[in-house]
Amino acid sequence: MGLEQLSPNDTKGKIITCRAAVAHGAGEALVIEKVKVHPPQKKEVRIKILFTSICHTDLSAWLGENEAQRAYPRILGHEACGIVESVGEGVKDVNEGDYVVPLFNGECGHCKLCKCPHTNMCQHFGVNPMKKDMVADGATRFTTVDGGKPIYHFLNTSTFTEYTVVDSACVVKLSGLIDQHSLKKLTLLSCGVSTGVGAAWNTANVQSDATVAVFGLGAVGLAVAEGARARGASKIIGIDINPDKFIKAREMGVTDFINPKDEDKPVYEIIREMTGGGVDFSFECVGNADVLRNAFSSVHEGWGLTVILGIHTTPQMLPIHPMELFDGRRVIASVFGGFKGRSHLPLFAKQCLQGMVKLDGFITHELPFKEINKAFDLLVSGKSLRCLLHL
Template sequence: MCENFGVNPMRKVMFGDGKSRFSTVDGKPIFHFMNTSTFADYTVVDSACVVKLRPEPRLSLKNLTLLSCGVSTGIGGAWNTANVQAGSSVAIFGLGAVGLAVAEGARARGASKIIGVDINPEKFIRAQEMGITDFINPRDEEKPVHEIISEMTEGGVHYSFECTGNLDVLRESFLSTHEGWGLTVMLGIHASPKLLPLHPMEFFNGRRIVGSVFGDFKGKSQLPHLATECIHKDVKLENFITHELPFEEINKAFDLLITGKSLRCLLHL
C-alpha cells in the first residue's frame, strides 16, 4: 500500500496526432499504462472505478488503504459470501491478511468458535487479537487437519475459508465442514493449472464450495457502507498495518511479507 496525500489538478490536452493525453496544470505529463498505477503519483481511471468516501472520525487515510483489497476480501467473505451467523463455528486456513480479515468479520458477526490453521506458529499471538479462538499447526499433528476439526466441533464447522491458494489445503478446508450444511469459501488465488481435488459425489453429502472475488462487495455502492461498518462493528483495521517504511526500503517490506512477519506494510513516498 502506498500513501500519498498530495493532489494536483490535471487537464486533458489534444495533440496534433489527434490523440489526447493527460498532464498536470503546470504541464507535467501523466503516464498511465493499462490502468496500472502501482507506486505512481498520478493515474487515470474510469469514473466507475473511483469511490468517494465520507471522512469518518475513526478511519484515517492510512486505514482506508486496506479497504481497496485484501482486508475487504476477507471481511466480505465472512459477511457477504458465507453470511456467518452468530454462534456458528468457523475454520480459516491461512492466517495472512485475508485470513485474519475473515476472523475479524466472523468475530464481528458473533461466531462462537474460530479455528485458525497455519504452519507458522508465530501467527497465533496476533490471530488471537483478531478473533481466533483455537489454533492448529498441521506440522505438529499426526492426523489430517479435517479430522481434528471434526473432533473439536462435533462433526465439522459451519463455514470454512481457504486463504492459501493451495489445492491440498482446499481439500482439507472442504472436508473440515459439517456434512449436510457445511460451506467452504475459496479466497486464495490458485495459480496451479491443476483441477479441484474433489470428486463430484462428495457434494452429495451436503457440503458446498463457492469462490469469492473481493468478498462479493460491490465497490461503487458498498465500499462506503463498509467503511462505516468497520467503525460500528469495531473491526480493528489498525491491527493489519504491522509496519511502515519509506519507499526506499521496499525490498525490506517484501522480505517482511515473505517471511510472515508482516501483514501489511505501508510505504511512504
C-alpha cells in the same frame, strides 16, 4: 498530506512526471524511477496516491507465477488510497480533491452483472490479471521518460506510483465519510480487509454462534476471522504452519489454533473432533489444492460451506469427487468479498471507522515508498500483514 498540497490546476490536462516502482522482470527488484503519467481520457480519473500497501496478489505477479501475467515493464499494486487530481470527460461520481480508494474489481453500474443483486462481477471492469492497458483505447497511461515507450497497467489500478490513472468504474469516493487521519487505514479496503470480511459477511453470511475454520492466517485470513468475530461466531479455528501468526490471530478473534506440522493426522480429522462433526464454514486463503481438500473435508455434512479465497495459479483441478457434494457440503469462491465496490464500500468504510471491524491490527509496518523492496521482503518472510508505504 492534505488537499492544499495537490494543486490540481497546475497539472490538469498535462503529463505528470513522477516516481514509480517499476517491475522489469519476474522476481527482479522493483526499480524506483521517473515515469510519465498521461492525463485521464473520457471516463477516467487521475489519482495522487498517498498510501499503498502490498498484497499476496502483487507478490504472485511480481514473482511471475502465472506466465500469462508477465508483461514488462509494469507498475504493480492495487491497495491504496489517494486524492483525485483530475478527471476526464463524462466523469460525474468523483471530483478533483475527493478522497478515493481504487478498485481492482470495478463496477460500471450499467451492465447486466452490475444490475444483478446476486453478484459483484462487472462485464467491463471486473478483475482481470491479464489486462495491461486501458479499456477505452487499448493504450497505457504510463510511458517511459526517455522514448515514451509504454509501461503496462495492473489489476485496473497500478498503485505503486505517485500518480495513477484508472477508469471511473474502478474508483470509489470516500470524501465526507472520513478525515485525513483515517485515510491511511482505509487503504486496506482496496483489497485485503474487504476480501476477507466480505467473504464472512456476504459470501458465507456467518451468523452468531457459527463455527468457522480459517486456513491461512495472512491478512485475508485474519480479515475473515475478524468478520466472523464481528458476527458473533462461537469458535474460530486458525490453521497455519507459522506459529508466529498465532499471537496476532488471537488478538483478531481466533479462538483455537492448529499447526499442521505439529500433527500426525489430517487437519480435517482434528477439526471434526473439535466441533462434533465439522465446522459450519471453512475458508481457504492459501491457494493450495491440498489445503483446499482439508478445508472442504472439515465442514459439517448437510450444510457445511467452503469458501475459496486463495489464488490457485496452477492448472490443477478441484480435489473433490462429485459424489462428495451429494452429502450437502458446498464449495464456492469469493472475489472482493462479494462487495460491489462503488455501491457498498462507503457503508463498509463507515462501519470500519465506527469500530465494527478493527483495522489497526492489520498494519504491522510502515515505510517510505522508496523502501518498497524491503516491504516485499517482509511479506515474503511472513513478518508483516500489511506494510503501509507512504508516498
